[in-house]
Amino acid sequence: MADGSLAGSVSLKGKVSAEEWQARVDLAALYRLVALYGWDDMIYTHISARIPGPGHHFLINPYGMWFGEMTASALVKIDCDGAILQETPYFINPAGFTIHSAVHMNREDAHFVMHLHTDQGAAVAAQKDGLLPLTQHSLIVLPRLAYHDYEGIALNLDERERLVNDLGPTKTLMLLRNHGTLSLGLTAADCWTGMFYLERACKMQVLALSAGREGVLLSPAPARKEVDGQTRQGIGGGLAWPGALRKLERESPGYDV
Numbered sequence: 165m166a167d168g169s170l171a172g173s174v175s176l177k178g179k180v181s182a183e184e185w186q187a188r189v190d191l192a193a194l195y196r197l198v199a200l201y202g203w204d205d206m207i208y209t210h211i212s213a214r215i216p217g218p219g220h221h222f223l224i225n226p227y228g229m230w231f232g233e234m235t236a237s238a239l240v241k242i243d244c245d246g247a248i249l250q251e252t253p254y255f256i257n258p259a260g261f262t263i264h265s266a267v268h269m270n271r272e273d274a275h276f277v278m279h280l281h282t283d284q285g286a287a288v289a290a291q292k293d294g295l296l297p298l299t300q301h302s303l304i305v306l307p308r309l310a311y312h313d314y315e316g317i318a319l320n321l322d323e324r325e326r327l328v329n330d331l332g333p334t335k336t337l338m339l340l341r342n343h344g345t346l347s348l349g350l351t352a353a354d355c356w357t358g359m360f361y362l363e364r365a366c367k368m369q370v371l372a373l374s375a376g377r378e379g380v381l382l383s384p385a386p387a388r389k390e391v392d393g394q395t396r397q398g399i400g401g402g403l404a405w406p407g408a409l410r411k412l413e414r415e416s417p418g419y420d421v
Contacts, residue, residue: 175421176237183216184223187275188236190352191223192419194278196412197356199232203363205281206230209344210260213239213352214268214275220244222268224261226254235421244269258319266324267331267348274348276355284367285345291369294339297383298372301365303391304399308358310335314342337362353405354398361399 177185191213198204198211212224223239225231241249246261260279267274288295295302295309312330315323331338337358338346345362349355372380412419 174237177421181217184241185236187213187215187223188239189420191239191276192234192236193409193412194276194352194356195225195231195234196416196419197408198278198280199230199234200412200416201363203280203282204231208257209279209281210257210264211276211278211355212260212264212268213277215241216275220269221249222264224256224264226252227257227260228254232416235419237421260318262318262321262324263327263346266327267346270328271331271333271348273336273350276349276352278347278355278359279340279344280346280359280363281344282363282366284370285339285363286343287370288366289339289344290342291373295365296369296380297388298380299365299368299383300391301361301368303383303388304395305337305358305362305365306388307392307395308335308337309362310338312338312340314340349401351401351405353401353408355401356408357399357401357404360404 176188180188191211194211207228207230210224212222215221215223221241221243223241225234226238226240229238240252240254240256242256242261243249244265246256246258246265248256263279264277267277294311295306297303297306310331312327315326336348336354340346345359345366347355347359347362349358
């Protein structure tokens with residue numbers, strides 16, 4: 165940023181609807197959490213939120229801000245064509261818009277969408293067999309997981325249709341082959357918890373395979389079915405989210421301004 169100041173230094177609280185402000189606060193929290201867990205990639209990758217209401221408007225990061233400095237007021241409001249709908253000196257990353265607009269516009273439950281480039285997520289996305297049923301975390305993830313083949317940096321709007329087809333109507337997690345991870349949720353809590361389990365499952369797999377594939381123990385098939393049934397109603401995002409926000413208040417305050 166040319167003047168060294170942060171976007172959003174002037175608060176938008178009270179200047180936007182209560183629903184939009186809450187979406188901004190929740191989305192800023194997601195950005196800060198990703199940074200806190202070391203899952204960010206400098207200014208790259210994206211998290212977005214649909215603003216409640218009749219318009220197809222959503223929020224995404226200003227291109228150039230680091231995730232650890234994100235605030236509710238800094239986020240940029242855009243429409244489904246990527247046009248910026250507010251006064252701001254910043255612009256958005258078109259690659260981020262391509263992926264996120266596809267999911268938001270085709271899944272009613274995709275109020276929040278998170279895409280990351282972590283070491284472990286990209287590593288498993290580059291493995292031929294994808295995520296293996298090695299750990300309890302992976303068994304929780306696998307029924308929710310879809311795959312999308314790599315087509316290059318996501319600048320081609322034609323890719324949106326293929327990505328949405330691969331995601332399907334019910335999957336909430338995705339491995340973007342040779343690329344990274346994706347999570348969607350009706351709430352920020354659901355989006356965060358899904359990504360937490362996916363990223364942990366990928367990290368555990370990378371660690372387990374570090375000694376070679378031959379000695380790795382796959383989980384029993386009956387156990388996979390059992391875990392699927394046990395977690396069919398959800399994985400506790402609503403219970404974990406307040407604690408995540410308390411962690412932010414202690415370790416990365418100021419996201420909600």
